[in-house]
Amino acid sequence: MTLVPLETALERLLEDARPLSASESVALHEAYGRVLAEPVAALRTQPPFDASAMDGYAVRGADAGVAGNRLSVIGEVAAGGTFPGTVGAGECVRIFTGAPLPAGADTVVIQEDVTVVSPGMVELREPTRAGRNVRGAGLDFVEGDLLIDKGQLLGPSSLSLAASANHPRLCVVKRPLVAIIATGDELRAPGSTLGPGQIISSNAYGVAALARAAGAEVLDLGIAPDSRDAIAALVKKAVAAGADVIVTLGGASVGDHDLVHEVLTGEGMTLDFWKIAMRPGKPLMFGRMGDIRCIGLPGNPVASLVCSQLFLKPLLARLGGRPFRQDMRTARLGARMPANDRRQDYVRARIDELDGELVATPFDLQDSSMLRVLAASGGLIVRAPFAPASDAGEACQVLMLG
Known part of the structure; x- marks a missing residue:
């Protein structure tokens, strides 16, 4: 299968994503960080007297x-x-x-x-x-004034304004629900005693955190062994729970035990694309199951988190009606980098500030299984396909993390 350029994949993933039509009423103390579904008008005049x-x-x-x-x-x-x-x-x-x-x-x-x-x-x-x-009476606002527009992200000042206008509750856009399914016979939950050939399942925790940071609710359905029936059972649970996005972790490659594509297709998913011209994260999969979007993330932990940053977060922000843009900055390379191949590369790097400029120094080891390196990275140096070799001190683009 031909590798899909990253920009093309992102466009296809987002092309028909719209804010969810469902809304809910929440108390003011629960409305921070939510997106307003209906405009807020003043129910009183403030101040009500001179x-x-x-x-x-x-x-x-x-x-x-x-x-x-x-x-x-x-x-x-x-x-x-x-x-x-x-x-x-x-x-x-x-x-x-x-x-x-x-x-x-x-x-x-x-x-x-x-x-x-x-x-x-x-x-x-x-x-x-x-x-x-x-x-004077009405210096701040008068009863009936439009105070907060629909679609605004509710922050501290807007919540205080709504409270001052005598609103105890606000109507907000429903949070997208993300169901996460980890797959693999080798996976065990943190705290487990590991047997031969077993490893700890770690990806779900970082992916869930990224999803919540984009305004989503998360349903962690746990670990499915490499069994069609077991994976299908969790997919059915996700559908029954009303998931807007189903995220699978691992099992989306081409090995004999990589069953996710087959199971999702059997449950009604139409595949949109599979395999991206990027590193890490080549085996990313995306499809639709009716109104549900399905994202198959790579099993390697770093690839899973990088793909979540690049694909899952903007999708969830779009579904939740939230503004989103990647934090891209210009920096200077702290070390020489070799020429790149045909895949867009996201290189883990330490980020320092020197004389008012950011300096991005790539780590020597870039294996997509190494979470320790990712956790120590302040950003990812973005290397376009076929980028020529670059010397230390040259300008580069960095996707900031955290």
């Missing part, structure tokens, strides 16, 4: 403009309270930040500009312009 912006004295503007004026203090009002009377000429009310402005007053003189002459009497040390230090 309010003091400072601690000081509420006065008429006509009495505030002359230093030396003496005013009678006729009461006090704090946030949460009201003053029952009206401020007249030569009068003021002691007021605190957030309190409603008393009737008759339109200005607040800050307490630093006032001298207390005697109990019940103050003198203005500095003139204050009429209307100063007052937050």
Whole structure:
């Protein structure tokens, strides 16, 4: 089978991916990082009254403009309270930040500009312009105002805004559900005692973390042995659970025990592409089972995680209505690199900053089974197919990790 160029594979994977139509109502404290499915309009006016912006004295503007004026203090009002009377000429009310402005007053003189002459009497040390230090009703928003557009990713300020507008819940886009199925007779869960020929199953944990980082929910269906019936049973569970994406780990190559393609096809998957011109990650598989997208990731741990970064994350972001772009940066090579072959290469590299520039130094060992090297990598040097040899100090493109 001809190797599919990476850009072509990504285009085909994303070409008809749209935000999921389903939505759900969630409490505000659960809405952080979710995508808004319906616009948010103000249910109230904020502030709902003319309010003091400072601690000081509420006065008429006509009495505030002359230093030396003496005013009678006729009461006090704090946030949460009201003053029952009206401020007249030569009068003021002691007021605190957030309190409603008393009737008759339109200005607040800050307490630093006032001298207390005697109990019940103050003198203005500095003139204050009429209307100063007052937050007018509706300064922030008025009931009915559109505050947050549909499709916005909800962050701290937008959640506080929705709360201020009196929304206890928000309607958000449903998170894509990703079902993960690891395959292989040799795999055992972390913490297991290993027998001959067995290894620990590690890929699902990193893939699940990348999926959650893209806004998805994850259903880990565990490990299926190299059995058509066992793999098919977990695929059926994924379908029954309403998975939007089924991710298989391993078993998608061409060996006698690589059964994933056969099983998925038997369950109704139409293959779109298989085998990508990239390193690591050549045996990536993609197909559709109705509305469910199926991604067969390589079994090698590094290849599995690199493919998840390049293919799974943008797909999940698109399905969840979230913005996404790979963090690509320009750096200088920290070591010479040989010419590349026909596959796009993602080279694990240490990333340092020197004199304001990023320096990407490739690790000597690049085997796709070596998670320790990937964990130590700050980024992946991207080498185009047939890229010529490059010397240390030359510019390169780096896909940043983490």
